[in-house]
Amino acid sequence: MKICIRCVLPETFPGIRFNEEGVCNFCLDFKGEEALKEEKEEYYHKFQDLIKQVKGKSDYDATLAYSGGKDSTYTLYLLKSVFKLRVLTITFDNGFISEQAFKNIRTVCENLAVDSMVFKADFQLLKRIFSAGIQNTMYSPKALERASTICTSCIGLVKFTNLKIALEKKIPLMAWGWSPGQAPIRSSIMRINPALFKSTQEMYRKPMHDLVGDEINRYFLTDEQFKSRDFPYNVSPLAFMDYDEEKIVNKIKELGWLIPTGLDANSTNCLLNSFSNQLHIQKHGFHPYAFEIAGMVRMKVMSRKEGMEKIYNNQNNEDIVTSVRKKLNFI
């Protein structure tokens, strides 16, 4: 299989083209590290201005979707210790969060002195949605370039669970631990536009509604809620802060965070991940994290060697896959 000589994208990735040397169009479009550095600087100041505007106006300054993984843990550290915000972490328990991730959530929240909330969604409902995602591609090809069907369903529920809580508590910022490869810098600080977000909601809600009916509606906003004047800002600090995996892990270890063992190389928190990645590769011919990892290689926050390792030498843990299939009654 042909793979870009600069990043890690394979020839099976949608819309990819290569020049004569074997460099892909995504790499050729990349503006370079200098431009990126300037943009990062600009967004860092933008974030500080925004903090001045919103800080202290509500019980909490920011929500954080907290999976217990390294990126969201480091984001929590930045929000609390660097930007001095009052944070409410929200963990969406999809039934597959590892025990170590839960321990990490408890320990890190205690050590950083922040409030934490766990929302455990009805697992029978989730089971129907995740199982359907094993056989069907529920979303548009575009949505599936960056995440598997199962992850897309889960992320949709996470996004709107966070938004509902932020609206109810009038929390002005909704923070996310997206890595620099997942969050483009230009959308790393953005006020939610309710009209646009209504179509985003439908993108997620409709396929799940087709499966399980009106029961899914409680996880999404009502028309009345879309009229709110308190729509928060989405912020992804890792897009404009320094990102170095080794430094991040060392920092969060100081907060008592421990590396979960036995999981695949891309996820330190969710057991469903290896399984849904494996299905995605079989179905679409590329790893659902390829785009994200390629972006990080391009930005030089990850070496190409390490990126290749993550995308192409990713040994599945068969024990985890078997236990996931069992829990979804899909053997």
Ligand SMILES: [Zn+2]
């Ligand atoms: Zn490339």
